[in-house]
Amino acid sequence: xxxxxxxxxxxxxxQRSLNGSIKRRTATNGFKRKYSAATTRExxxxxxxIIGSGPAGYYTAYRVMKKLPNVSITMFExxxxxxxxxxxxxxxxxxxxxxxxxxxxxxGKWPGFDFAGNIQIGxxxxxxPLTSITxxxxxxxxxxxxxxxxxxxxxxxxxxxxISARAFxxxxxxxxxxxxxxxxxxxxxxxxxxxxxxxxLDVARFLLSxxxxxxHTDVSEHALETVSKSRIxxxxxxxxxxxxxxxxxxxxxxxxxxxxxxxxAPPPESWDELIQAERKKLPRQLRRIAEVLERxxxxxxxxxxxxxxxxxxxxxxxxxxxxxxxxxxxxxxQTEYISDIASTISGDPQQDLNNVRAMKVKGRGKKTxxxxxxxxxxxxxxxxxxPGFEKLGIPFDENFGIIPNDMYGRVMAPGRGPAGAxxxxxxxxMYCSGWVKRGPTGVIASxxxxxxxxxxxxxxDWVGGVKFSEGQEAEGKKEGFEAVRREMQRRGIRPVxxxxxxxxxxxxxxxxxxxxxxxxxxxxxxxxxQLVDS
Numbered sequence: 117x118x119x120x121x122x123x124x125x126x127x128x129x130x131q132r133s134l135n136g137s138i139k140r141r142t143a144t145n146g147f148k149r150k151y152s153a154a155t156t157r158e159x160x161x162x163x164x165x166i167i168g169s170g171p172a173g174y175y176t177a178y179r180v181m182k183k184l185p186n187v188s189i190t191m192f193e194x195x196x197x198x199x200x201x202x203x204x205x206x207x208x209x210x211x212x213x214x215x216x217x218x219x220x221x222x223x224g225k226w227p228g229f230d231f232a233g234n235i236q237i238g239x240x241x242x243x244x245p246l247t248s249i250t251x252x253x254x255x256x257x258x259x260x261x262x263x264x265x266x267x268x269x270x271x272x273x274x275x276x277x278x279i280s281a282r283a284f285x286x287x288x289x290x291x292x293x294x295x296x297x298x299x300x301x302x303x304x305x306x307x308x309x310x311x312x313x314x315x316x317l318d319v320a321r322f323l324l325s326x327x328x329x330x331x332h333t334d335v336s337e338h339a340l341e342t343v344s345k346s347r348i349x350x351x352x353x354x355x356x357x358x359x360x361x362x363x364x365x366x367x368x369x370x371x372x373x374x375x376x377x378x379x380x381a382p383p384p385e386s387w388d389e390l391i392q393a394e395r396k397k398l399p400r401q402l403r404r405i406a407e408v409l410e411r412x413x414x415x416x417x418x419x420x421x422x423x424x425x426x427x428x429x430x431x432x433x434x435x436x437x438x439x440x441x442x443x444x445x446x447x448x449x450q451t452e453y454i455s456d457i458a459s460t461i462s463g464d465p466q467q468d469l470n471n472v473r474a475m476k477v478k479g480r481g482k483k484t485x486x487x488x489x490x491x492x493x494x495x496x497x498x499x500x501x502x503p504g505f506e507k508l509g510i511p512f513d514e515n516f517g518i519i520p521n522d523m524y525g526r527v528m529a530p531g532r533g534p535a536g537a538x539x540x541x542x543x544x545x546m547y548c549s550g551w552v553k554r555g556p557t558g559v560i561a562s563x564x565x566x567x568x569x570x571x572x573x574x575x576x577d578w579v580g581g582v583k584f585s586e587g588q589e590a591e592g593k594k595e596g597f598e599a600v601r602r603e604m605q606r607r608g609i610r611p612v613x614x615x616x617x618x619x620x621x622x623x624x625x626x627x628x629x630x631x632x633x634x635x636x637x638x639x640x641x642x643x644x645x646q647l648v649d650s
Contacts, residue, residue, distance in 0.1 A: 161188040161228065162578055163596040165253040167237065167502070168260035169193040170200020171563045172550020174220035176257055179571025181226055184578065188228040190597040192249070195292065196234040196612040196644040197620060198224075200261055202560070203637075204291040207318045208333035209325065211634070216560050224614045230597045233612030234645070235604075238503040244600075244609060246504030250545075252599040254584040255574060258510075258519055258527075258548040259567070262497035262556040268310065272435025273493070277303065277443030281311065281319050281494035288322060288339035290637035301346035304489035308446050310432050311494030312355035312362035314559075317372055319492050320351045324378050324422050332633045352486060354427040356451055358390050359383075359409055360402050360472050362428075365559075369405070372424060373413045379420030380413035383428055390428055392457035399469040427486075429453075431479060435491065445487045451477040497556040510546060518555055519548045525570030526577075545585025547574055616648040623647055 162184055166173045169191050177189050197203065199217045206213045223229055236243045250256050265282040267273065279299055287297040307323055309316045322330070327344050355362050373380055383390065387410050391398075395406050409426070417423060430448040437444050453475055460471040499519075501512035511520050511530040520528045527546035549570040550563050558566070578584070604611055612620075620638065628635035638644045 161186045161596075162255075163188045163253045163594045164190075164255045164257060164574070165249050165596075165600075166191045166257045166259055167249075168200060168258070168550070168552075169198035169220070169231070169233070170259065170261050170550065171202060171216055171560050172261065172553070172567050173200070173257065173259035174198075174217075174223055175564045175567030176259060176549045176571045176574075177223050177229070178219050179568045180574055181223065181228070183571070183575045186228075188230075188596050189223075189226075190230045190232055190253070190600065191223075192235045192237070192244075193231070193233045194236050196641060196648070197617060197638075198231060198233065204286055204289045205315075206289075206560075207285075207321065208289065208335040209321070209329065211333065213560060214334075216564070224617075229614070231612070231614040231617060232597070232600070232604075233617060234641070235609065235611055242607070242609060243503075244604060244607065246502060247507055248603045249600055250508060250585060252595050252597075253545070254578070254594060255545045255547060256585065257525075257570070257574070258502070258546075258552055259550050260499070260502070260552055262499045262517065262551045264498050264500055265493065266496045266498055268432055268493055268495060270432055270434055272437060272443070275435050275437050275443045276300075276441055277489050278435050278491050278493065281309065281315050281492045282497060284319055284492060285315060288335050288343075290334075290336040290339075290639060292639060292641050295639045299342070300490065301342060301348055303347075303442075305347050305349045306486075306488040306490075307348050307351050308486055308488045308491040309351065309353045309494055310355075310446075310491065311496070312353055312364050312426065313494060313496070314364055314368045316353055316492070316494040317364055317368040319494065320353055320424055321368075321372050321375065323348050323351055324372075324375055324424060326376060329375075331631075334628065334633060334635045334637065336639065337631065337636055338639065348490070349422045351422075351424040352427055352488070353424065354430050354432070354446075354448070354486075356429070356431045357475065357477050358428050358453065358457075359387075359426065360391060360398075360405060360457070361475050362426075366401075366404055366408055369408050373408065373411075375413075375415075377415055377421045378413065379415050379417040379423040381417060381423050381425040382412065383426055385428070392453070393461055393472075394458075397458075397461050397463075399465045399472070401469060402472055429477060430484065431477075433483065436485070443489055443491060445485050446491050448484050448486065450480045450482045450484060452480050454478055497551070499552040499556070508546075509543065516555055517552075519552055521548050521553055524573040525549055525553055526573065544583045610645070610649075612644075612648060619648055620644055 164180065166177055166189060173191060177191065181187055198220055202214055202217045224231060237246055239245050265280045283294045283297055284299060287294040309319055331340055391406055395403050398406060429451045431451050432446060433449045434447040435443055436447055454477060457472060457475060461468050498517035505512055509530065510527060513520055522528055525547045526542040527548055528541050529543050547570055549567045554566060624635040624637055
């Protein structure tokens with residue numbers, strides 16, 4: 117078994133969290149009681165456009181619909197199918213996490229809801245400009261998530277064999293954008309994953325899982341066939357910092373460590389060298405991580421068919437190739453903590469958690485190399501501004517990949533200070549939710565809480581008489597989706613409705629049933645559109 121040598125070198129729990137959060141909100145929040153009979157604007161519907169159909173969008177829609185008695189919502193999505201990250205980003209072997217999509221199923225049945233899929237936002241042919249949407253609604257919510265993965269910016273990043281983890285996850289989840297990715301899983305027996313977040317562990321688990329564990333999930337059939345022929349037997353998951361700073365969760369670690377027939381090779385350094393603190397003095401969350409890692413796998417290495425390993429304190433420096441085309445090795449620079457971890461432990465659990473998590477590292481100048489023909493870049497996602505933001509005066513922070521907002525979801529005007537008690541500096545009628553609001557962090561449960569927060573502030577502003585979008589139509593004369601529908605017809609755009617999606621959904625489930633799984637997804641937009649137009 118090839119292990120990382122010392123020298124050559126974000127489910128059932130989630131669902132329970134969601135359910136518990138909903139119950140807590142219902143029990144403690146007074147919005148519904150206070151605003152169920154709105155005292156202003158109650159003689160006409162509140163019209164809201166939502167850009168994006170993932171968890172941030174549908175949880176916000178759900179919240180607003182529950183709290184306002186008269187609401188009309190249109191949800192715009194670039195693909196013909198809804199659910200965003202839940203459909204294309206959640207691991208196939210996490211079906212419980214995908215159950216959050218049931219919220220949008222409830223929203224889809226609401227009389228005041230319209231789904232408009234297959235809508236590309238932009239100014240080009242076949243696209244719908246933002247300026248053709250916003251004037252017809254009182255509010256526009258941006259909830260379109262993070263569409264781009266971060267680059268490492270090191271030599272050799274474009275070599276064949278260097279793959280974005282986001283693209284790989286999209287490929288095995290049936291995202292049309294990556295239908296033709298065709299990763300080569302037979303070039304060698306070792307794969308390197310750079311990054312140690314939950315997406316990195318998802319990729320490792322997919323590569324290492326027994327095929328019988330995957331074939332009854334909704335993993336795309338082409339991906340299942342490819343991984344069934346994989347030669348990968350050894351996966352290295354490498355990070356710049358240490359085991360207590362890595363962004364993985366205990367749940368994801370335990371899943372990998374419990375895979376049948378898969379061993380866990382400890383890092384070259386000892387755990388004491390990496391952790392640098394007495395376990396009993398660590399905050400509970402970090403102590404549990406240390407205990408899980410030190411306990412290791414249920415499968416001893418000498419009985420393992422496959423193995424994985426966590427490598428710490430290594431910063432990627434270069435992807436190496438002798439022919440300038442195909443990846444052959446990954447070069448790293450070893451790093452070290454800037455200060456001693458034990459010295460940051462004060463006895464205050466929250467402060468200690470923050471201090472240890474924030475530990476910085478610096479390069480040691482020592483280079484190592486790891487031979488591999490396949491490497492995945494998994495160092496985070498980033499949102500991008502939509503075409504038309506500039507025309508509407510909507511700012512975008514390129515450094516953080518977010519729409520500047522007041523933390524509640526109100527979009528802030530460029531050059532204005534933070535929000536005051538209500539909406540000082542807020543662009544009327546413009547809101548954001550999810551990753552484009554706070555950055556690409558957290559799990560679906562935290563996205564739900566964030567979306568509920570934005571939904572609450574939208575309702576509060578509406579019933580409180582705050583100024584909303586005027587655009588080309590005076591308040592009270594908005595036409596909503598009817599006006600946008602006419603514009604789409606004029607531009608020759610064919611939107612996918614909720615009944616259209618139900619047709620796609622039924623066919624995917626039928627195909628899946630034939631193969632003994634929940635669904636078999638369509639691989640391309642063209643296939644989806646052929647079905648809905650048949």
